[in-house]
Amino acid sequence: MCGILVLVTFLLSSCHGRSDKVSKIADTTGTEIRAFEGHGKEVSCERLVSDLIRSSNATAFKHFGDTTVRVRMASMSPDKATIKLYVIQDVSENAAERRPTEQAIGWLEFYRTSGRLMDITNDPDRPEELRYDKNILKGHDIFILCSPVVAAAKPGTDYESRDVMLEKDIRFNGKLKRFFTLAEFEKVYGQPDSVRLLKDEAPCVTIFATEAPEDKYLYKNGSRFESSKDSVAVDEYWFLNGNFITYKGIKIDEGTTIDDIQQLFPAAVRGRLALDKEGELWVVKLKSDATYGHIKLFFKNDKVYFMHWWLPC
Structure with missing residues (x-):
C-alpha cells in the first residue's frame, strides 16, 4: 500500500512539472497554432524574437514549414520593432556549387506601447493584427534586450556582444x-x-x-x-x-x-x-x-x- 501511494505521488508530480514547461496557444476555434517550449530567466534577443514570432499566426507559416522559416530583427526604433521572415534558397546556376541566398517572405511590426504584432507583408497600409503567446514576453523587454546600445548581458548568459569586424x-x-x-x-x-x-x-x-x-x-x-x-x-x-x-x-x-x-x-x-x-x-x-x-x-x-x-x- 505504501508503495502504491509513492507511485501515485510521483506520477502526479511528474504531470504537474510537464505542464509548467510547455504552454500552448489556441485560436478562437480551439485549433492549436504552435507550442512554445519554456526557457530560463535569461534569453538572447534572437531567441526571444524567434520564440515570439513562431508562437504567432503569421501568414508566412501557412506557406512555409516552421523549420524552413527564419526570423530576424531587421530594425528598431524606440516604439516599434520591424521583424523579417525569410527562407534560404540556392540560386546557383551551377548544380555543383551552392549559393545560398536569403529571400524575404514576410514583414512584421511589433509595437512597444500596445504590444500589438502586425503583419505588413501584403499591405503595409492595411496590416493584419496577429495573435501570439504573451507569456513569452513575461520578464523580458525586447526593446531593451535587442537595443543596439546593449553591449553585453550578465556573465554566464547565452547572449554576448558579437565581435566587430571592421x-x-x-x-x-x-x-x-x-x-x-x-x-x-x-x-x-x-x-x-x-x-x-x-x-x-x-x-x-x-x-x-x-x-x-x-x-x-x-x-x-x-x-x-x-x-x-x-x-x-x-x-x-x-x-x-x-x-x-x-x-x-x-x-x-x-x-x-x-x-x-x-x-x-x-x-x-x-x-x-x-x-x-x-x-x-x-x-x-x-x-x-x-x-x-x-x-x-x-x-x-x-x-x-x-x-x-x-x-x-
Whole structure:
C-alpha cells in the first residue's frame, strides 16, 4: 500500500512539472497554432524574437514549414520593432556549387506601447493584427534586450556582444579593401567569369543604392562583387581557387578552421552559442561598420567557406 501511494505521488508530480514547461496557444476555434517550449530567466534577443514570432499566426507559416522559416530583427526604433521572415534558397546556376541566398517572405511590426504584432507583408497600409503567446514576453523587454546600445548581458548568459569586424582591417587577397575601382578589380582578379545586371537580379538592398540601370554584379571564382560605374565593392567572398583575406595581417583562407576564427572573435564563436545554421552551413555573425546589418562568416566541414555582408531590406 505504501508503495502504491509513492507511485501515485510521483506520477502526479511528474504531470504537474510537464505542464509548467510547455504552454500552448489556441485560436478562437480551439485549433492549436504552435507550442512554445519554456526557457530560463535569461534569453538572447534572437531567441526571444524567434520564440515570439513562431508562437504567432503569421501568414508566412501557412506557406512555409516552421523549420524552413527564419526570423530576424531587421530594425528598431524606440516604439516599434520591424521583424523579417525569410527562407534560404540556392540560386546557383551551377548544380555543383551552392549559393545560398536569403529571400524575404514576410514583414512584421511589433509595437512597444500596445504590444500589438502586425503583419505588413501584403499591405503595409492595411496590416493584419496577429495573435501570439504573451507569456513569452513575461520578464523580458525586447526593446531593451535587442537595443543596439546593449553591449553585453550578465556573465554566464547565452547572449554576448558579437565581435566587430571592421572593413579597414580587411584585405582581399592581401591587396584590396572592400571598396575599390574596376581597374583594381581587373588587376587582381582579371576579367569576371560572368556579369549580371542588378535590375535582373532584383536584390532587396544594394551596396551603392544608386538604382542605376547599368549597375552590375561581377562574379569571379564564386565570389560576387557589386559594380556601379567605376566603383566596385565586395558583396559575397568565397574562399575558393586560392581566394583569401588578411584580417589585421592574419591570413584567412579555405584551410582556416572555426577554432582559428575563435581566436580572432572569441565572443562570436565561444561554445558555438552564437552560431546559426543556414542550410548545411554553420554561420558566425560579426558586427560590421554598418549601423544595421552584419558580416556572416559561413563554415563547411568546420572550415571557412565564404563571407557575406548582410543588410536589412
